[in-house]
Amino acid sequence: MTLSSNGMLIRTGILAVIVIVVVAFFWFVVGPGPLDFAGGKTVAIAAYSGANPTGVPVEFAKDDLVTRGRYLTQAADCQACHTTEGGLPFAGGRAFKTPFGTLYSPNITPDRETGIGTWTDADLLQAIHQGISRDGTRLYPAFPYAAYTYLADADVLAIKAYLFSLPAVHNAPPANSLAFPYNQRWLMAIWSFLYNPDQRFQPNAERSPEWNRGAYLAEALGHCGDCHTPRNRLQALDNHRKFAGTVVQGWRAYNITGDQDTGVGAWNNAELTSYLSTGHATGRGTASGPMAEAVDLSLAHLSATDHAAIVAYLRSVPAIPSPDLPAPKAEPAPAAPKLGTPAGIDSRGQKLFAGACAGCHDWTGVSPLSPLATLTGGRAVNDPSAANVAQIILLGALRQTIQGVSIMPAFGSAYSDVEIAALANYVVARFGAKPSAITAEEIAELRRMQ
C-alpha cells in the first residue's frame, strides 16, 4: 500500500466519523422539527394552492384588527401563563416552578413601566419569533417562542393590537429565582440556535387546507407540544416522540397521538371536537388542571371550522403507544360499594370516598349531578401513576364553561398526604383498568410543586 493511499483512507475515515457525529448530533440532540413527520414539500403561503392557513377563520376576516387580535390571542392562550390565579388578565406574575428554580411570567398589558406599553412592533416580533426581549436579553423557553416563531407577522401584530387595547395594569412580577448556570440568560442563545428554527409557518403543499390550518393552530398558536411532547435533556421538545405525553408541573399531559389504546386513536371526530370545545366528551372524561384551563381560556373560543381543523391535523400525527397506560375501562363500577374494588386496597381510601366523593361521583363513577363529574372512561382514573387524580383531589376543579361555573372542592388542606394517597389509589382501583400505588411522599412532592 502506498503512503498516499494510506492518507486517503485516513482522511475518508475522519470524514466518515465527522458525518456520523453530525448526523447523530442532529438526530439525538436537535431532533426533528414539529412538522417533519408530515413529509412532503412546504411552500410559501403565496405559493400554496389552498386558503391561507394563518389569520382568523373566514367568518371573522372582516372584523377589525383588535377583534381579530382577540381571537388569535385566545388561540395562542397567552392569558393562561400571563395571569396569576385570581389576578388581572395579562398582568403577569404566574410562577413556573422548574427543576432549575422559579420563573415568573411578565406583565403583557400596555402599562408603560411594568408592561409592554413602550414596545414597538419590531420589539414584539423579535420576542415572539426569536425569544429576545426588548432590551436584548434572552427569554427562557418556558415562553414557547420555538412554537410562536411559526406565527405570521400579521398575526403577531394583531395580537399586539388586542393587547394594547386592554387597560394597562401596573404590576411588576417578582424576579426569577433560577440557580447558576440557569440564570445565565445568554446561554439561551445556544438553545435558540439549536431549537428555534426562527421560521414562519409554511403550508405543506401535499396536505389539505384544513390540515394546514390545523397545523398552524396546533403548532404555531396552540403550542400543544409544549405540554404533550416529552422534552430532551436540554428541555427542547423531543419530536421523535411527538404528542406521546409527558409530565408538566406535576400534571400528566396524556398521549394525544393516534394510538388506539393509550392515545386518542379510538376517539371519533365528534368526541375529539367535544373535548376540545367543552373539555368533556361522553365516555372519554373531563379535562382538568392545565388542560381545563387551555379549554376554558383558549380552545372553547375557537370556531367550529378551527376545531375541525385541529382534529384533522391530530389524526395525522403518527401513533406512539404509552407502554405504562392501559386501555381505559369503559364500564361503570358496580352500584354497591362492597363490590368492584380489588382486595388489598387501603380501606381508608374507601372510607374517604364514601364521605367526600360518592355524593357527586356515585359508586358507579357515573355522576348523577353532571357529566363533567363522571369518572368512568376518563384517562386520569385509567392512569396507574394516579398523578392527575391526586392533583384533582388536592386542588379541586373550577371550570368556567359556556354553560356556567362548575366546581369540585379542593381537599388538599382537609386531608393528609397518607389519606390523599389512599383515596387516589382507591379511585384508580375502583374506576380504572389498572391499579395504582401512589405514595404519601409523592403527594408531598405534588404539594411542593404548587
Added chain:
Amino acid sequence: MINLRINGDMRAVDVPGDMPLLWVLRDILGLTGTKFGCGIAQCGACTVHLDGIPVRSCLLPVGTIGERAITTIEGIAETPNGAKIQKAWLDLEVIQCGYCQSGQIMSATALLNVTPNPDDADIDAAMAGNICRCGTYVRIREAIKQAAKSV
C-alpha cells in the same frame, strides 16, 4: 323556562340553567324541607332523589335535570321505603336538632331502594356523606335496620 317534575307535580321555573337545584327548591318554590349546609357537596343536608338516586342538590345545575323525577323530603313519605324510614325515625326518636335529618332520611331511603337488607358496612358506605353535628349516627344505624325489617 325550565320544567321540573317534583314529587309528582310538574313545576315550571324561570331561572338560569346553572342555578343549583337547592336554590330553586328553597328560594323559588318554597320547598324548604331540604336544607343548606355546606354548598360544596360535603355534608349531605341538601340530599334529594333523582329517579330514586340520592344527589346533592347544592351542586346540581337545574338545567341538567331534564326528565328525571325529583323527590324531596316533602314527597318521600309517598314512597314505600320512605314511609318505612320515616316511621322508624319516629319510633326510635333519631332526631336531635333535626337540621341534617332531611338529608339523612333521603340517603337512608335511597340505600333501602338498592340494598333492602343493609349490614353495617353498607350503611357506613351509603351514609358517610351525611354529616350530623349532633352525632345521631348510632340511632340512624338502628333505625335503618329497623326499617329494613319492617313490612
